[in-house]
Amino acid sequence: MLREAGAAELTGPFTDTVVTVPDATAVLSVPGFEFHRDDLPKTVHLVGVLPPRATRDWVPPAWWDTIPEERPVVVVTQGTLANTDLGQLVEPALTGLAGLDVTVVAALGNSTAELSVPVPGNAYVERFVPFDRLLPRAAVLVTNGGAGGVHQALAAGVPVVVAGETEDKPANAARVAHHRLGADLGTANPSPEAIAGAVRTLLTDGEVRANVRRIAEVYAAHDAVDRIERLATQA
Template sequence: MSSVIVASPPVFGETVPVLEIAAGLVKRGHSVTALVGSRFAGSATAIGARHVPLPEGADFDDRQLLGANPERLALPPGPEQFNWDLINVFLAGMNTQHEVLQQLLDDDPDASLLSNSLFPGMWPVALGAPGRRPRKWVSVVAPAVIVEDDATTPTGPIPGLSGEEAVLAHRAANQEFHATLEPTRRAAQQQLEELGATEPMPAFYNAVYRLPDSVAALTVPEFDFPRATPPGSLTYAGILPPPRGAEPEKPEWWDDLGSGRPVVVVTQGTIANGDLGQLIEPTLTALADENVLVVATLGRDPSTLGVDPPANARVARYVPFDDLLPRADLLITNGGAGGTQLAVAAGVPVVMCGTTEEKPMNAARVAYHRVGIDLATATPSPEQIVDAVTTILGDPTYREAASRLSGAYAAYDPITTVETLLR
């Protein structure tokens, strides 16, 4: 049995994968301390971990900070909003994360650290600040892999190029991407200097992938872009099954999924569902007269829906994806990595409708591997939705490509992979 500290910023989509891995480690006999937000205290103790709360200054409710923050929403999607997120959500707690992490390592110097990739509490020591390092440090990447490579950019290889011309073009594009996150790098540099770091802060995503001993990416290489020079720290670990609470009852309409009509699932994820007029409502409107059954999972009370569901729609707050996706023919999503990959792993093509955070990177992978269509907007029109759904349901190559990738996902065991990296 080994001692493992698991740590994450208090963001739902970042914390849940770390705690799911922690649950697997506990079942295998490891002693786990969960350094996570107070919102997740019950989840941490329920899996058998010791909960240590993030200190004041590093703890917050991401539903307010990310989902409905007027300062954030006033920024245009893209680099400005992405830098705001990284600085105000993920970097803001670095100093206090560092302090509490050092206290835990002082108490247990032989502990290993399993951190979310956007938990920067170990960065100061990694860059020369005084303090202990864990026995092993493994970082878990939940979103798309974003690391510079001579064979690709964050949104895929540049079409029509080869040889040295392609290498130079990819290097230039990667440097341009780093430059868009320079405000984040400077903000991190200032905090690191205050903590006594002696080495300069690298480009943000170079820090993510090159500072830990190992990086476990929750994806498979078959869903990534081809890479020529990946960092030696990078390991593809596969995806985790969707989290489940108490076993929910099947909705009364469950048998309708076997009606013979194609089943189209639509979701805006767990955070970006404050305005269902972005994707859920246009989808219901667009497909009202189509020969499909639409299942809308809202992540919130169905009474908040701003349109009356048409006769061919079924609406729910939540339906477990591992039950629903095997019955689905298509997923329409705002583009989060978790839902996108769960669909592809189930052999289900996707329509991507996201423009913020890492969503364009996920959409680029979907388009590159032809497992779906990228609409390149978070607010598609009904006409765009109908065209995409009709195209995918009418072209079996999308389903065939998703089925091929499904077999790739089945070959991975993320808990075993992470446990091996922690040794």
């Protein structure tokens, strides 16, 4: 197919040619999140992240306007893929955070799984809460490390606790830890105590919170849609 299109022959590993063969590769990320690389092809562009999908038809739950303003909001999610076993992250998070003076909002990502632990008095659980509405109210995001949630949180100025071992999740966690944008728990099955300890630290760690504020400004300076459109017309 490439030969018929007049493209150059593939050389090197296929995983490398994904970014070396195209005239332009748009990566949904920003400088300051990725590791510095001197060997990155000049055709690779960090364009920012896509804006969250608009949720004008979303109806807030009854508790939405009753969240105490004086208490930090901790958002918990297992994303949209690895959410069939809520015992990996959501349940230990609910258990561990029950003893903190925070409000927990667990978004199950439309998972059909059922909780096997009681919902503590400081927590709300919903199948879906749009991040464009939720993250502006959040102080910390606890996530299994999917790129979408991590990037959206950092773009909103929210530090992240990452606990994931599949797909791109360990790579995202490594970047979070390297740039001190949150905490990497190093497992997909963290204990309630580990989650609570990480959240407690991030709520008061001035260095991490300053790092996240700075990278949020980097995200804000990138218009991914505009950049992709310009790359498509220039390539």
